[in-house]
Amino acid sequence: MTGAPRGFIVDMDGVLYKGERPMPGLRDFFSLIEAHPFVLLTNNSTVSAIDCEAKLGRMGVEVPAAAILTVVDATCRYLAAMLPTGGRAFVLGSCALNEAARHAGFELVPAGSPADVVVIGLDTAFTYAALSHAVRLVADGAAFVTTSLDPVLLTEDGALPGAGALAAAVSACVDAQPVCVGKPSALMFETAAAQLGVPPEDILVVGDNLVSDIGGGVALGARTALLLSGVTGSADGIEGAIRPDFVFPGLPELSTFLRRSW
Template identity: 35%
Template sequence: MKKDIGFLIDMDGVIYRGGELIPGAKEFITKLLREDFPFLFLTNNSQRNCRDVVAKLSRMGIEVGEKHIFTCAIATARYLASQKPNGTAYVIGEGGLLTALHQNGYSIVDDEPDYVVIGEGRTIMLESVDKAINMVMRGSKLIATNLDPYCPSSNDSIRSGCGAFVSMIELATGKKAFSAGKPSPVMMRIAKAELETRSANTIMIGDTMETDILGGVQMGFKTVLTLTGSTKKEDLKAFAYRPDHIIQSINDLINPEIFDSIIDREMVLSHG
């Protein structure tokens, strides 16, 4: 029987770092599958499609289905389809974003698009940015899959993120991008609907206060911050909001006492 408590789980910094699983991640996901808890991996990476993400997790030893993956590209495509069905888009991004737009009835064009959509990309050219700037100046709406200024890299460094590219277009055009990715309520609301849970019974597990935790707090979800990623415990004093629960790593959720305290309606404020 499907549980009425569901999990939204960030990936990089929670489940893995670079190409390495964080200890306890496989056991935690196995527990959710075995006990029939609905869950989604929620990622602000628009590069890969769901099949690619499933394959990456499989190589790490976690076996899930495409139904367990929800990306900011999917959230963006569904949002655009709800605003202007069968619209057109000029895209700076990669396969995951292009696939999501096509699957939601969008055509990719090089002239007079309804929307200019910006996602992550490793080979973004200044020529494409200039083209996007001129389209926005002529009336196309500017959309970002997310506003993360940087992304973690596998060699423990960072690389420029979607937000960095979008800022160039915003500065040049004077237009602000609309983003459907975390912490936007757009992505959080669509993901919750996929789980078929109530807000109070939806648990967001993430490593970043500005996206995962903020998005969960704004939606009335229960929030769990893990300290294996972007946000450290000493950083919490800088925020006007805080998670319901703090754990050292996903491995803590293998502990039945901690897990039970999280899914209980009377949430324990903090462990760790």
């Protein structure tokens, strides 16, 4: 990006909102970028794009669901590219993930049935029996896909086990590593960039997580802006391989920067 950004890939949780709380400067930020192509991302495998559209709407921001790429959508696109229509999937995940997989044309099988792929998302109601079946299927050669490798989910109630913890539980039992669809996977960022139709060097990736957002943006070849409003709360110690181009406390400072750029 030699000049101002021409497209945006923006993480949602910790950037646009925290839980049900909009971040300061949310509406002003959208008034700035709405004239440009943008895609909003989330690694939360319990929500659909429609859910996110509704949530932003409650915060006074109108964003079409088509501009929202959830890990649920990205996972279904990946499965559709990998498996023939009607392939059998054993899903350890939320209602949103199950619904999306069914909608994408996969046959969802119950525990105890053979499957072509095991799909892991955040499943707050998972059972030992389901985990056991996932282990058996992967051991027998089923494809192994997860929405995230992150073992920890940061919530308003503190750190909880995330989808990556369930995937790791399977990996701990079987000598197999899952394909991760969610951030920082290229599957998520390349899909978003293709949707923008803007070359990576003209894209600004905005996120609050150094590893999953900034790491994914750097791998894409985009410029990156880390906001210290979420997971990565400090710029101290950012000296490793992943370095954001810009660091801002939050959306208001990013908006000020963009106003000066244009």
